[in-house]
Amino acid sequence: MSQTSRAVGLTIAFFASLVCFAGQTAQTWFVVLDVAPDPAVITDASIRERIVATGWPWRVRDIESGIEMLLVPPGKFMMGASVGDADATAAEQPAHEVTISKPFYLSRSEVTQDQWMKMMGSNPSRFQPSEFIAEATAIREKQILEITNTGLTRQEAEQKLGPLQVQFGATANWPVESMTQEELQSFMQKTSLQLPTEAQWEYACRAGTTSVTYGSLDTIAWCGANSQEHTHPVATKVANAFGMHDMLGNVWEWCQDYYSADLYSADKGGITDPTGPASGARKVVRGGNWLSLPKTCRASYRIAGAEGHPAYGLRVARNVNQ
Numbered sequence: 001m002s003q004t005s006r007a008v009g010l011t012i013a014f015f016a017s018l019v020c021f022a023g024q025t026a027q028t029w030f031v032v033l034d035v036a037p038d039p040a041v042i043t044d045a046s047i048r049e050r051i052v053a054t055g056w057p058w059r060v061r062d063i064e065s066g067i068e069m070l071l072v073p074p075g076k077f078m079m080g081a082s083v084g085d086a087d088a089t090a091a092e093q094p095a096h097e098v099t100i101s102k103p104f105y106l107s108r109s110e111v112t113q114d115q116w117m118k119m120m121g122s123n124p125s126r127f128q129p130s131e132f133i134a135e136a137t138a139i140r141e142k143q144i145l146e147i148t149n150t151g152l153t154r155q156e157a158e159q160k161l162g163p164l165q166v167q168f169g170a171t172a173n174w175p176v177e178s179m180t181q182e183e184l185q186s187f188m189q190k191t192s193l194q195l196p197t198e199a200q201w202e203y204a205c206r207a208g209t210t211s212v213t214y215g216s217l218d219t220i221a222w223c224g225a226n227s228q229e230h231t232h233p234v235a236t237k238v239a240n241a242f243g244m245h246d247m248l249g250n251v252w253e254w255c256q257d258y259y260s261a262d263l264y265s266a267d268k269g270g271i272t273d274p275t276g277p278a279s280g281a282r283k284v285v286r287g288g289n290w291l292s293l294p295k296t297c298r299a300s301y302r303i304a305g306a307e308g309h310p311a312y313g314l315r316v317a318r319n320v321n322q
Contacts (some may be wrong), residue, residue: 030060114172115125126310207241221249253311259304
């Protein structure tokens with residue numbers, strides 16, 4: 001197909017999507033920010049075509065929570081161990097074909113402390129200004145003690161050290177973390193949003209890739225190699241081909257599914273919209289976190305989550321038929 005024909009086809013599909021969207025008046029949960037994908041964000045023309053073909057606007061904002069969300073088009077992918085991944089665990093094998101049959105919305109980044117606070121009125125996160133002030137104060141007291149042990153007074157020690165230095169200020173745009181399952185469910189009820197299924201999450205993370213990551217880890221993720229042992233503001237690393245930031249690193253992201261270590265062993269491919277086991281002890285988390293080793297900060301790695309930990313946060317989703 002020539003470039004001209006492809007452009008004409010995309011234009012026709014775009015205007016058809018406008019007509020389709022005009023009839024979706026029942027969808028009152030969002031406001032539209034951009035109907036068509038921004039080529040500067042969704043650089044792959046084929047992905048832009050797939051998004052337009054759904055008939056749904058590309059970029060929206062959830063009215064209740066204020067969270068920005070991007071449309072993920074339907075498609076097929078190989079779920080599980082990536083091609084050539086020597087670190088793949090038994091829980092990631094075998095790789096198997098999965099179909100995501102319907103488009104869905106996914107938050108462009110992890111839910112922030114500010115977004116959580118607006119809905120919940122409190123912030124469970126460990127990484128807040130008070131945490132950094134307390135840490136800096138403790139370090140300073142240790143330094144003062146070391147100096148006074150040499151014979152100087154406390155006043156002389158404080159003068160020698162200078163003013164208290166706190167490395168961080170506001171953390172409103174940092175990912176929320178450390179919530180309990182009860183708090184997580186309460187947030188979902190208040191927003192009418194949901195967690196992505198494990199299949200939706202991996203599909204959105206890969207964004208068409210078959211490798212362990214969607215780019216150089218240092219450029220796309222805050223992990224143990226570069227995080228300085230704390231989370232960082234969301235969307236400060238390079239996004240994937242669907243426009244999603246921090247799919248890897250920063251915080252683990254909760255999924256809807258219950259965790260089963262041998263779930264894939266019975267999967268022979270050809271599965272559509274899987275939702276995981278009907279019950280279980282713990283839910284799945286994906287994506288790695290600010291402490292992760294590079295080999296565990298990758299698309300297919302999956303573990304059972306532990307609530308109330310500063311390495312665990314969330315990204316929200318919404319199906320288009322809700």
